[in-house]
Every structure is written in structure tokens, then in C-alpha cells.
Amino acid sequence: MIKEYPFNIKDLHTTPMGVVRIRRNLRLRDSVDVVSFCRCLMLDAFAQFERKGKNWYVTAGNVKITVNANSNTIITVHRI
Helix, strand or coil, X not given: CCCCXXXXXXXXXXXXXXXXXXXXXXXXXXXXCHHHHXXXXXXXXXXXXXXXXXXXXXEECCEEEEEECCCCEEEEEXXX
């Protein structure tokens, strides 16, 4: 079964400040690629996508990922 996503997951990226913010919020090591980490969470079969205004909010596992809908930029990730 192929799942369709509301945006192109392959084009996800973040800013250098975003990397720092995501690592801090999730307590990830410096060796972890945060974009790949977030992409893997979004690919989970139970991930839920919700659009509010200019952002997508993806709830996967125990985190909520905020993605800008126009630029596919991961803005932040928070534990829930």
C-alpha cells in the first residue's frame, strides 16, 4: 500500500538554527541527521498530518513536527 503525503517529504530541509533547535528539543546527539530523523517519523504508518494556516503539523509517535507548507522547511519539533 502506498501512502500519499500532503507535501513532498523528499524535499524536507531545515535551517542551521532549526537543526540546533530540533536537537535541543528532542535531546538528540550531534551525530544525528535531524532531517532524516524527522522524515522517518513522518513515514510511520500512524503519522497524522494537519494543516493550519501556512504550516503542516505532523504528529508521529510522541513528537509534533511543524513544517512550513510553502517551503517544506522543518521549523521545529516538540515532544508531546
